[in-house]
Amino acid sequence: MIILFIMMTLFLLICLILMMLNFILSFKKKINREKNSPFECGFDPLISSRLPFSIQFYMISIIFLIFDVEIIIFFSLIPSFTYNSLELNIYTPMIFIIILMLGLYIEWFDGALKWLK
16 A cells, blocks of 8 residues: 555656656747747738638538538447348438438538539
């Protein structure tokens, strides 16, 4: 029990020493406004951050995310084909694909897939 206490104290002491070394060695001597501001993918951080954003990029990324998750779910269904009945093996992926196609049709009908308007 005493060995465990000594080890925990030693680990805590090592962590504190490393944190103090990090604080001392990484102290910034010069304060620069642009270097302290976050880098936003090439945007000037000193102007307004309310730039127009294209909703089509957002919608395409959401569609990509949904279909990417669909592939992962189908990979997890592969081992279950040997254990379940034939009806469950056929109907489960079909229902899932129908729901996804319905969502894709709704997005297509709403015009989310149009790039030129």
